[in-house]
Amino acid sequence: MHNCLIDIDGVSVGHATDPALGSGVTAIVFDAPAIASGSVLGGAPGGRDTGLLDPSMTVDAVDAFVLSGGSAFGLDAAGGVQAGLREIGRGFEVGNTRVPIVPQAILMDLLNGGDKDWGLHSPYRTMGHEAFKAASRAPFLLGTVGAGTGATTATVKGGLGSASARTSSGIGIAAIVAVNAMGSATVGAGHHFWAAPFERDREFGGYGLPPAFANDDVAMRIKGVTLTATTIGAVVTDAALTKGQAHRLSIMAHGGLARAILPSHLASDGDTMFSAATGAKPLGDPAAFSELCHLATLVMARAIARGIFEAEALPHEGAQPAWRDVFGGSSR
Amino acid sequence: MHNCLIDIDGVSVGHATDPALGSGVTAIVFDAPAIASGSVLGGAPGGRDTGLLDPSMTVDAVDAFVLSGGSAFGLDAAGGVQAGLREIGRGFEVGNTRVPIVPQAILMDLLNGGDKDWGLHSPYRTMGHEAFKAASRAPFLLGTVGAGTGATTATVKGGLGSASARTSSGIGIAAIVAVNAMGSATVGAGHHFWAAPFERDREFGGYGLPPAFANDDVAMRIKGVTLTATTIGAVVTDAALTKGQAHRLSIMAHGGLARAILPSHLASDGDTMFSAATGAKPLGDPAAFSELCHLATLVMARAIARGIFEAEALPHEGAQPAWRDVFGGSSR
Numbered sequence: 001m002h003n004c005l006i007d008i009d010g011v012s013v014g015h016a017t018d019p020a021l022g023s024g025v026t027a028i029v030f031d032a033p034a035i036a037s038g039s040v041l042g043g044a045p046g047g048r049d050t051g052l053l054d055p056s057m058t059v060d061a062v063d064a065f066v067l068s069g070g071s072a073f074g075l076d077a078a079g080g081v082q083a084g085l086r087e088i089g090r091g092f093e094v095g096n097t098r099v100p101i102v103p104q105a106i107l108m109d110l111l112n113g114g115d116k117d118w119g120l121h122s123p124y125r126t127m128g129h130e131a132f133k134a135a136s137r138a139p140f141l142l143g144t145v146g147a148g149t150g151a152t153t154a155t156v157k158g159g160l161g162s163a164s165a166r167t168s169s170g171i172g173i174a175a176i177v178a179v180n181a182m183g184s185a186t187v188g189a190g191h192h193f194w195a196a197p198f199e200r201d202r203e204f205g206g207y208g209l210p211p212a213f214a215n216d217d218v219a220m221r222i223k224g225v226t227l228t229a230t231t232i233g234a235v236v237t238d239a240a241l242t243k244g245q246a247h248r249l250s251i252m253a254h255g256g257l258a259r260a261i262l263p264s265h266l267a268s269d270g271d272t273m274f275s276a277a278t279g280a281k282p283l284g285d286p287a288a289f290s291e292l293c294h295l296a297t298l299v300m301a302r303a304i305a306r307g308i309f310e311a312e313a314l315p316h317e318g319a320q321p322a323w324r325d326v327f328g329g330s331s332r
Numbered sequence: 333m334h335n336c337l338i339d340i341d342g343v344s345v346g347h348a349t350d351p352a353l354g355s356g357v358t359a360i361v362f363d364a365p366a367i368a369s370g371s372v373l374g375g376a377p378g379g380r381d382t383g384l385l386d387p388s389m390t391v392d393a394v395d396a397f398v399l400s401g402g403s404a405f406g407l408d409a410a411g412g413v414q415a416g417l418r419e420i421g422r423g424f425e426v427g428n429t430r431v432p433i434v435p436q437a438i439l440m441d442l443l444n445g446g447d448k449d450w451g452l453h454s455p456y457r458t459m460g461h462e463a464f465k466a467a468s469r470a471p472f473l474l475g476t477v478g479a480g481t482g483a484t485t486a487t488v489k490g491g492l493g494s495a496s497a498r499t500s501s502g503i504g505i506a507a508i509v510a511v512n513a514m515g516s517a518t519v520g521a522g523h524h525f526w527a528a529p530f531e532r533d534r535e536f537g538g539y540g541l542p543p544a545f546a547n548d549d550v551a552m553r554i555k556g557v558t559l560t561a562t563t564i565g566a567v568v569t570d571a572a573l574t575k576g577q578a579h580r581l582s583i584m585a586h587g588g589l590a591r592a593i594l595p596s597h598l599a600s601d602g603d604t605m606f607s608a609a610t611g612a613k614p615l616g617d618p619a620a621f622s623e624l625c626h627l628a629t630l631v632m633a634r635a636i637a638r639g640i641f642e643a644e645a646l647p648h649e650g651a652q653p654a655w656r657d658v659f660g661g662s663s664r
Contacts, residue, residue: 182622187529213540263629
């Protein structure tokens, strides 16, 4: 177990990271089409090909998910991933052609000091292709990586996180997330993570929660009214799920977001959670799905805290400090 | 300030409570039609006239909300509230008639030991009318009251809760909720409430959170796979909101649910949150809506804990013990 998304068999992850741009792309590629869904609970989402994720829609499996920076410009990235999938003959069969199914969500990182003057063509299509080509079954670094490269929060640098768990019957579930919230994953002005109750093996420092909560600890801390944000992610399981069950898993992931970030789901957050099931393992008894749902909440909360804990500041004048810069936490 | 829903001007609350039935009804009545919305994130909802709450639908204001027990049988209750509203000439004008707009959500409390052999007519229509007639601007008791009468959770008796807050500019927001969760509002097997970080003035005992969290504290605790559940509630503000903003407020209330109950939003939960805005106060600057959203999460989390803290066991053999029975907390 590497405590990240590649703990699920049949899933590869690749990143394109550009610190000068202050942005990046993460591709999550399935060896075979995976039953997928997703849900948007933030008020300012940006997405591509997300309409098909509704359980009432016909296409029920995806070839890949893309998470990226770049706000709506970043929606070019899925095109690069589709190009890569086409090169290897992947896609939903329609007559004698194939259409790669690649839902994407973006986060807003245009105001973080990176060079955004790209002219006619945004760099995201190329970065999407790079992330696809880089996708592998190897464990990956967290923090200022891929879609988390340009991410920020109300208090400290955002980043890319991941975490995994297993149900009592051995079904795997893992989360990946790019944390770019209006709110904060840390409590008040301190170093504790809201997700602390769910932490495993000191994966984000083992700091627990504060011994007591002052009113100021739960007062609203947000980036500022004109800056949009967005936390985007996915939960993936090796269970065999229906598309409706996958949709529920995405709602449970939003519960992890609500647990890990305060406030979340604001009008200026585009908070979007994807979900996918590779189908390798039957669910077994009905309680197994409840346990899987419960763990979807927990792994997403943990992944969010890990993304913040592992982040490093961007190399720009005035870039938002990382958690470790502010609180002096030791590195991994 | 009474720290409950009637802290919002223009809102009356009434209950019908039947301990022998092991169920009840709560009516939330607006002096004038209130801009309203709502969202369903649980997997097993029961509702009446909830379709119009979508921001794309035409009718944008409601006369009342109803929360009740009785599972789908309980959906008769809104009919009783409509009858009461008709008696006083209330309702959406259509030609020369009026149709009272009364969205309702139910919770499943059929298996709690109460007498459910009601024959041809369920008691809920009459109880709905009673709750409407009882509706007033007086502070109301919490716990085993109204829609919370028959409610249970995974660990201790459920109940009806409420809480209120004000933004820095003086806008009011309050929550009311009937807590009947698959999961638990308390941490692990102990007496601490998940909502503790948000507690004000020891409103649910002032017990804080545990000093540390063991893995078992976050292991799944649910009622059992065949029992459905559901937490239903509403957040109401005196701000002037659009229907779209009201919808966002309902999503923020679900965030409070996710914070206060673990796990929440399961396939067997019908978790439904309504929202309404009486419109008495202009929102003012854009940050005010963010703060209102933030407080929607907090008041719902607090209301949930209060509902559990104030609950008393039903008078049936084998009824689920209340928090105070198990943990010996003092009464109000």
